[in-house]
Amino acid sequence: MQNKGTENMVEIDVLVVDDEEDFASALTARLTLKGFNAKAVTSGEEALPAIANDPPHVVVLDLKMPDLGGLEVLEGIKSFAPNIEVIILTGHGSVANGIEGMERGAFDYIMKPVDLEEIIVKINEAYEKYKMNISK
Amino acid sequence: MKILVTICKNHIAPRFDLTIEVLIATREGKKLGTPFRTILLNRPSAEELCSLIMKEHIDTVICGGIEEKHLKYLSWKKIKVIHSVIGPYAEALKEANDNRLQSGVILSGAVSR
Numbered sequence: 319m320q321n322k323g324t325e326n327m328v329e330i331d332v333l334v335v336d337d338e339e340d341f342a343s344a345l346t347a348r349l350t351l352k353g354f355n356a357k358a359v360t361s362g363e364e365a366l367p368a369i370a371n372d373p374p375h376v377v378v379l380d381l382k383m384p385d386l387g388g389l390e391v392l393e394g395i396k397s398f399a400p401n402i403e404v405i406i407l408t409g410h411g412s413v414a415n416g417i418e419g420m421e422r423g424a425f426d427y428i429m430k431p432v433d434l435e436e437i438i439v440k441i442n443e444a445y446e447k448y449k450m451n452i453s454k
Numbered sequence: 455m456k457i458l459v460t461i462c463k464n465h466i467a468p469r470f471d472l473t474i475e476v477l478i479a480t481r482e483g484k485k486l487g488t489p490f491r492t493i494l495l496n497r498p499s500a501e502e503l504c505s506l507i508m509k510e511h512i513d514t515v516i517c518g519g520i521e522e523k524h525l526k527y528l529s530w531k532k533i534k535v536i537h538s539v540i541g542p543y544a545e546a547l548k549e550a551n552d553n554r555l556q557s558g559v560i561l562s563g564a565v566s567r
Contacts, residue, residue, distance in 0.1 A: 340474045434492035
């Protein structure tokens with residue numbers, strides 16, 4: 319089921335992990351307006367317990383964070399919740415890191431600045447893959 | 455013609471340098487093409503915002519307060535900047551499309567914020 323505006327019938331749970339608080343809160347607010355059940359944490363260290371306590375369908379994960387980096391968080395997620403799909407956010411010049419993330423099991427990567435429609439399409443695609451994962 | 459509006463929720467962001475969200479609208483003939491694009495910046499940064507404005511080939515910027523150096527930079531790049539605008543971005547876009555929007559205006563929808 320696609321999240322388009324407010325006519326979606328299934329709430330997709332999304333966790334945004336980004337140390338840029340303004341970005342994380344703005345993205346969470348926009349996703350909520352579009353009908354997603356979106357939450358945010360602002361560090362890698364917060365991310366893993368948050369996911370363990372309340373597993374989302376999709377994680378939107380920044381690569382560059384000061385404490386626990388995105389790739390380490392990705393590995394942690396895949397070790398205890400392999401069905402959760404992860405979309406990586408990278409800055410300019412971080413394409414190699416984005417590809418490395420995909421090699422470690424990320425669904426896809428998106429460059430910042432982020433086009434809201436692009437990330438919504440990716441989240442919906444990731445959710446479809448999540449549903450396939452759990453039906454196996 | 456492409457118009458970029460610095461936004462905060464449903465209003466024009468009060469400060470250019472603290473903007474994290476922008477909306478890009480394309481004017482096709484006398485109408486604004488929809489849907490508008492919403493872009494989220496990595497962090498509030500006037501430099502990154504100027505870079506995005508250049509990369510997207512924006513013709514007109516609608517914003518709140520803006521530092522003189524950024525205003526001069528954008529003007530030097532031949533980008534029209536309508537600044538110090540207060541109010542809902544939808545109303546600002548409509549006024550801009552009708553060529554009525556001017557710098558410093560407080561839109562009627564601003565009072566209901």
